[in-house]
Amino acid sequence: xxxxxxxxxxxxxxxxxxxxxxxxxxxxxxxxxxxxxxxxxxxxxxxxxxxxxxxxxxxxxxxxxxxxxxxxxxxxxxxxxxxxxxxxxxxxxxxxxxxxxxxxxxxxxxxxxxxxxxxxxxxxxxxxxxxxxxxxxxxxxxxxxxxxxxxxxxxxxxxxxxxxxxxxxxxxxxxxxxxxxxxxxxxxxxxxxxxxxxxxxxxxxxxxxxxxxxxxxxxxxxxxxxxxxxxxxxxxxxxxxxxxxxxxxxxxxxxxxxxxx
Ligand code: NAP
Numbered sequence: 001x002x003x004x005x006x007x008x009x010x011x012x013x014x015x016x017x018x019x020x021x022x023x024x025x026x027x028x029x030x031x032x033x034x035x036x037x038x039x040x041x042x043x044x045x046x047x048x049x050x051x052x053x054x055x056x057x058x059x060x061x062x063x064x065x066x067x068x069x070x071x072x073x074x075x076x077x078x079x080x081x082x083x084x085x086x087x088x089x090x091x092x093x094x095x096x097x098x099x100x101x102x103x104x105x106x107x108x109x110x111x112x113x114x115x116x117x118x119x120x121x122x123x124x125x126x127x128x129x130x131x132x133x134x135x136x137x138x139x140x141x142x143x144x145x146x147x148x149x150x151x152x153x154x155x156x157x158x159x160x161x162x163x164x165x166x167x168x169x170x171x172x173x174x175x176x177x178x179x180x181x182x183x184x185x186x187x188x189x190x191x192x193x194x195x196x197x198x199x200x201x202x203x204x205x206x207x208x209x210x211x212x213x214x215x216x217x218x219x220x221x222x223x224x225x226x227x228x229x230x231x232x233x234x235x236x237x238x239x240x241x242x243x244x245x246x247x248x249x250x251x252x253x254x255x256x257x258x259x260x261x
Contacts, residue, residue, distance in 0.1 A: 004229035006031035009081045011073070013064055013121060014091025016043035018191030019140060021051070022217020023088055023224050028055035030225045032086065035077055037062045064091045064117030065109070074124040083132055086228045087125045089118040090140040092159075094193065096152035107155050114159035119166060122181070126174065134178025136228040137170075139163050140220065141183045141239065147247050160185075164239060171237030180236040182227040187243025189215040210245035210255060 010027050014020045015036035024034045024047070033056040038044050044059035051057050058080070062073035077084055092114045097106050122137055129135030144150055145157030146164050163183065170181050188194060188205040194214070195202060206214060223240045226232055241247060249255050 003029075003031040004225050004231060005086070008032045008085040008228070009077075009083055010086035010088060010228070011035045011037065011060075011077050011084065012088040012090055013037045013062075013073075013117070015088075016040060016047045016059075018193050019186060019189055019217045019220050020088075020090040021047050022189075022191075022219075023090060023140075023221040024057065025051055025054055026218050026221025026225050027086070027088075027228075028057060030229070031055070033057075033081060035060055035080070037064075037073055038091070039063045064121065065112045067120050070117070070120045070124055074121070074128070078128060084125060084128050084135065085132075086136045086138065087121060088138045088140070088224060088228070089121050091117055092140060094153065094156045097155060098152055099154050102155060110155050110159055111162075114156070115162045115166070118163055122166075122170065126177070126179070129174075129179045130177045135180075137174075137179065137181040138224045138227050139167055139181070139183040140224075141167075141185045143185050143187050143241060143243050143247055146185060146239075147241070167239075168237050175236055180227075180232070182232070182235060182237065183239045184220055184223045184227070185239050185241045185243070186220050187215060187241070187246040189217060189220060191217060205246075208246055208249070208252070208255075209243070210248060213244065215242060215244060 010032045012020050012024045015024045016038035024036050027034050036059050041061050048057050048059050060073050060076050062069040141163045142160040145160035167181050167183050219242050223242050
């Protein structure tokens with residue numbers, strides 16, 4: 001297999017678990033040096049231990065809802081590695097809440113983590129990437145919001161659509177510096193966060209996916225590695241949906257029509 005990210009230095013936010021950990025593993029397998037971040041040190045330590053056989057990996061404890069911690073996260077990365085080629089803005093939360101019960105605090109908090117956290121991390125990287133003559137930013141968005149909807153996830157969907165709105169203008173603004181920015185839109189991926197919603201949820205989702213299974217975190221990692229690599233050197237401001245075909249059926253019947261053998 002051709003390794004896509006040899007000699008690249010990457011940071012993946014929210015990567016002690018789930019999709020972020022899968023992205024980190026894929027980046028390592030493609031030759032990158034990786035730093036993972038999150039709020040819980042023991043989970044970060046465990047992830048580093050688990051992934052260290054795949055390549056050079058370390059962690060930084062940082063909460064993306066706090067501007068000062070994002071600043072320290074990026075400056076610590078630069079002290080450690082001297083350059084930053086890839087920012088993967090992945091940290092995100094997806095609590096459920098009905099609009100009529102949703103507090104202003106809930107609305108603000110999910111926007112702070114999912115949207116402001118992304119904006120601040122991107123902002124912090126720009127001077128470094130400009131000085132280096134370029135860089136790559138990849139964002140974990142979702143199908144929920146930009147394409148689909150789900151009761152209880154209006155605030156979440158709004159944040160995932162906002163990420164893509166930000167990305168499209170950022171792509172134009174940053175192109176002059178050789179900085180590309182793209183996003184991946186995962187469907188339902190078997191992560192700790194998703195599985196915590198229960199077996200019933202996972203089974204219902206499986207039934208709505210034409211390929212018949214939940215995705216794996218590495219499925220997102222593969223799309224991210226492509227977008228962050230030179231194979232995608234003419235791609236910016238774009239998204240890849242990685243969902244097993246989930247957004248395609250016009251109705252649940254679309255998957256039930258028998259096919260004559
Ligand atoms: P997960 O299993 O819950 O893992 C979330 C990771 O983010 C953990 O490492 C967590 O560690 C970290 N994190 C949470 N809040 C953070 C904060 N404020 N600052 C820094 N790190 C934080 O979630 P996941 O399913 O992998 O989801 C990851 C991303 O994929 C999210 O952006 C989500 O919207 C997106 N996504 C997921 C799915 C899916 O099916 N799973 C589908 C579409 C999109 P700590 O809690 O220790 O900080």
